[in-house]
Amino acid sequence: MIKAYAALEAGAELQPFEYDPGELGFDEIEIDVQHCGICHSDLSMINNDWNFSSYPIVPGHEVIGTVAKVGTEVTHLKVGQTVGVGWQSGYCATCNNCMEGDHNLCSTATATIAGHHGGFADTMRAQAISAIPLPDGLDPTKAGPLFCGGVTVYNPLVQYDVKPTDKVAVIGIGGLGHLAIQFCNAWGCEVTAFTSSDNKRDEALAMGAHDTINSTDPAAIAQAQGRFDLILSTVNVKLDWPLYLSTLNKKGRLHFLGATLEPVEISVMQLMGGQTSISSSPVGSPAVIAEMLDFAVRHNIEAHTEHFKFEEVNEAIARLESGKARYRVVLSR
Ligand SMILES: NC(=O)c1ccc[n+]([C@@H]2O[C@H](COP(=O)([O-])OP(=O)(O)OC[C@H]3O[C@@H](n4cnc5c(N)ncnc54)[C@H](OP(=O)(O)O)[C@@H]3O)[C@@H](O)[C@H]2O)c1
Ligand SMILES: [Zn+2]
Numbered sequence: 001m002i003k004a005y006a007a008l009e010a011g012a013e014l015q016p017f018e019y020d021p022g023e024l025g026f027d028e029i030e031i032d033v034q035h036c037g038i039c040h041s042d043l044s045m046i047n048n049d050w051n052f053s054s055y056p057i058v059p060g061h062e063v064i065g066t067v068a069k070v071g072t073e074v075t076h077l078k079v080g081q082t083v084g085v086g087w088q089s090g091y092c093a094t095c096n097n098c099m100e101g102d103h104n105l106c107s108t109a110t111a112t113i114a115g116h117h118g119g120f121a122d123t124m125r126a127q128a129i130s131a132i133p134l135p136d137g138l139d140p141t142k143a144g145p146l147f148c149g150g151v152t153v154y155n156p157l158v159q160y161d162v163k164p165t166d167k168v169a170v171i172g173i174g175g176l177g178h179l180a181i182q183f184c185n186a187w188g189c190e191v192t193a194f195t196s197s198d199n200k201r202d203e204a205l206a207m208g209a210h211d212t213i214n215s216t217d218p219a220a221i222a223q224a225q226g227r228f229d230l231i232l233s234t235v236n237v238k239l240d241w242p243l244y245l246s247t248l249n250k251k252g253r254l255h256f257l258g259a260t261l262e263p264v265e266i267s268v269m270q271l272m273g274g275q276t277s278i279s280s281s282p283v284g285s286p287a288v289i290a291e292m293l294d295f296a297v298r299h300n301i302e303a304h305t306e307h308f309k310f311e312e313v314n315e316a317i318a319r320l321e322s323g324k325a326r327y328r329v330v331l332s333r
């Protein structure tokens with residue numbers, strides 16, 4: 001039996017929960033979980049904000065641990081190796097998206113915490129191709145957040161061929177945003193941090209932002225008119241998107257990473273004149289995760305973490321909910 005923490009219904013506190021994972025699949029591994037980051041998506045899934053949670057839900061999709069068992073057909077991972085798993089823990093591997101390397105776009109990918117039990121547990125199962133070995137030089141205690149938050153903000157830099165001369169803005173300096181600042185700076189870009197928290201401004205500059213703007217001050221935002229080539233939004237709330245669009249340079253892109261169900265109301269005419277794009281993307285493929293980890297090691301990119309014990313999971317979730325975490329809460333053994 002796997003010992004985990006689960007919410008039994010929407011919005012419930014987590015409680016100890018045991019489940020029988022059945023026989024290990026031929027293509028699966030079992031991981032002894034050492035650390036697990038808490039992403040805002042865990043909170044949204046616990047609360048069924050997106051209407052596809054199933055209960056009991058075992059959250060946790062920034063998982064770091066050691067391989068405890070390997071399925072009969074798994075040849076590339078060995079027992080004892082340290083690996084990480086993110087939002088997706090399995091792919092069909094045969095659809096066109098998978099065949100093209102876009103596993104994160106696989107229609108039947110297994111979401112680690114939807115219809116599958118996640119990393120708030122002593123052990124977790126995952127398809128072996130979704131588990132990425134940690135490169136030398138990466139601190140396992142701080143690596144978990146790279147597997148969801150990190151790859152989510154890194155992936156657009158790859159997908160859209162972002163140039164080192166580009167001016168990039170990051171809206172929301174939380175778990176995703178503080179990593180986005182570091183990745184965009186190391187990519188060579190000029191980075192502006194939009195934050196609603198005045199007390200994050202100095203820290204954003206220290207993490208690699210060249211400038212900060214109050215994300216909720218319309219006059220301050222308006223002053224950045226025509227400035228950015230790319231905006232990465234990591235907020236989970238609706239902001240004044242037409243106003244943010246006005247801060248884009250010609251051919252600029254407003255890219256949504258933060259998840260909201262609220263419609264984005266934008267006039268086509270506001271997009272047309274500048275050949276402006278709006279877009280969104282989910283996490284990143286296993287190959288992009290592996291590349292991102294190497295890039296993070298080379299550029300000393302690291303999550304700023306606050307650690308709680310697995311038994312303190314409800315306090316840890318409350319800390320994330322409070323908005324006071326700097327910048328990612330991680331459960332550690
Ligand atoms: N696309 C994907 O694949 C993907 C992957 C992972 C997560 N997500 C989503 O990304 C979002 C962020 O996740 P996270 O873990 O980074 O969350 P987080 O740590 O809570 O950070 C969100 C940040 O948004 C800002 N914010 C919150 N409320 C705000 C408000 N009312 N007005 C203005 N700014 C506000 C805050 O930054 P400031 O204090 O700087 O204002 C906050 O730190 C979530 O919606 C999550 O579900 C998407
Ligand atoms: Zn996540």
Ligand SMILES: [Zn+2]
Pocket residue numbers: 091092093094095096097098099103106107108109
């Ligand atoms: Zn597929």
